[in-house]
Amino acid sequence: MLKQIEGSQGMAEAIALCRPQVICAYPITPQTHIVEGLGAMVKDGRLQGCEYINVESEFGAMSVAIGASAGGARAYTATASQGLLFMAEAVYNAAGLGLPIVMTLGNRAIGAPINIWNDHSDAMALKDAGWIQLYAETNQEAADLHIQAFRIAEELSCPVMVCVDGFILTHAFERIDLPTQEEVDRFLPPYVPVQQLDPDNPYSIGAMVGPEAFTEVRYLGHQKHIDALEVIPRVADEFRAAFGREAGGLIRPYRLEGAETVLVALGSINGTIKDVVDAERERGVKAGAISICSFRPFPLAELNEALSGAKRVVCIEKSLSPGLGGVLASNLRMALRGHAVPVYTVIAGLGGRPILRSGIAGVIEAAGRDALDDITFLDLNRSAVEGQLTRAAGLRESGPIAENLLKALNPGLVHRVSPRRAGE
């Protein structure tokens, strides 16, 4: 059924259709409306057979999900930003235990400085936790990916994180086609755990493992991801057959035929990128794009094949690995081993900075001239950065960077006089 609905509410309805049995919710700033929507559905009886638990922290949320999943229930939670990092230990634990929890991540920046807006710093911080990471391009896909996520998670007994751009998707109202309960029930069978706490068949889950077997346990966790490279596209195919639309899969190439400059990105920015690619193609520029849906597992072979004809690859990345640059570009270089294709990083959209079509067009233009640096910070305010560097070089107690930058950018706004000045 078509609905004009907020992304979070659409996801909540799709998740409810998956019949989760335990949902835990913690409203860390920034929260999305997903668990609120689910809470209302449990409370008014639309979502039956579901325990809804208001927990004391994000760490508690993932921990309740761990207990619930090990107890044999289909478990779900949602988080974002600081919340994901606060639950980090339990996030790793869920994957190490092989528990098929599904979690929405409303992608946001990580502080300091505190910032509630969208980027991918949170997801990148936990990319190696053992979870499958799927990125949604639109709110329709965000809703659909959850239905696929439970299938994928439970088939592999591996947790799945559905990454959805905070605000850009979670708070945007779009048209979403929501399936019926019967359709979802046909697609997603009841949860049958591969392990569960059962007094009739007692065993120990979470035993200590030393050097003699730890590598093997980790190898088997890796193998689940290798298997996921087959499962994710198969589930996407089955989804298309059942629901009649595209969602999920490993990667989605766009206008790659003859493309010399290929932009690669995760999530909602791909919509803008496709618009820019269309415009560039109109002008005769050979541009193309790839939207990566599955960042973990990382589809090395598919990307290698898809990018084999490119002259250059530009990753538009909403995260930064300080001291290295772009995580996505690093991963892509592994996919492109054997090809002499340069891979550039463009750090963009950090902390919610809008990524404009003009900015992306500029990147394609610079790339075409082979004038891109290895790392480019899109729309960086050079003068603000230089001002702070100069200030810090001349003054030992140069003060908090964030406040200095705000003062420099808003000279009439901040009047505080530093209590200690140089020479006093």
Next chain:
Amino acid sequence: MNDQAETGGQRVRFYQTGTHTVGNRLMDAATRTVQSSIDRSNAITSGHRACQGCGEALGARYALDAAMRAAGGRMVAVNATGCLEVFTTPYPETSWQIAWLHSVFGNAPAVATGVAAAMRATGRTDVRVVAQGGDGGTTDIGFGCLSGMFERNDDVLYICYDNEAYMNTGVQRSSATPAFARTATTPAVGPHPGNVFGTGKNLPRIAMAHEIPYVATASVADLHDLEAKVTRAMAIGGARYIHIMVPCPLGWGSASQDTIKLARLAVESGLFPLFEAEHGDVTAVKTIRHQVPVEAYLRPQKRFAHLFREGHEDHQTLAAIQAMADANIRRYGLLGEGKA
């Protein structure tokens, strides 16, 4: 629990037997301990890697076997990281004969909440959930999750095995470490040796402040009392908390054969009061039979050796510890009606 038992029609007071506890053989079958029963569950079976004289191994065995009987075998246990987790599950072995889950150090109460929710959601409402951890996992790193489980009144019995420091990691101070005790992070050096006086938290009372249905303290020195409290807790729904003192020969610097003796002296000195509370109010207190000065409890433990240096006995500190015991005795009426 009452310190009396009906034994073949004759009323026997436990201390009248000449030992500190009445022998099972003097009691009728119904009053005998779960531990003495051949059909106990052996939740933690033999062969684990605990140190000789480990109070926690004993406490966990007592508590879980009693809980298993109360639950009719329909029980799941969740464990925080710690000694108990490590010594029972060295790969590829496990001592657990019950369904058991370990996640991380600080989340056992929340994991247990999740298990209980799963049991309800999947229609297995007969399955009971017990969570357990050491004092570090309970009073420090797991405290947030524990408080959350309490305030939601989740259907979980949480048992803290309190050996008063982080023993598994090498005897570091926890917020349950008593004043003046030597640990690896509160060494017995300087003008104020040992753990800082006036620090630490009293978790049973914090649990009571949540007004949960049941809170109790118990000791491995009193098996009957411990089992009775676990049994009572298992008969109640909602959040329940039992705090069991479990001496640690390694961390306390005590002889392994003195574990029970020290646990008893902690109770009889008044330093570890045994009581029960329901919905925030103390409802029962186990009175002290033979009050002993705190020195009797402290002196056999090397973690307090700095208080007893020959010729330099720290009478001031001993008086401060005695005052703590006396305050407990007054607060809970540990010497019985009208005595303090």
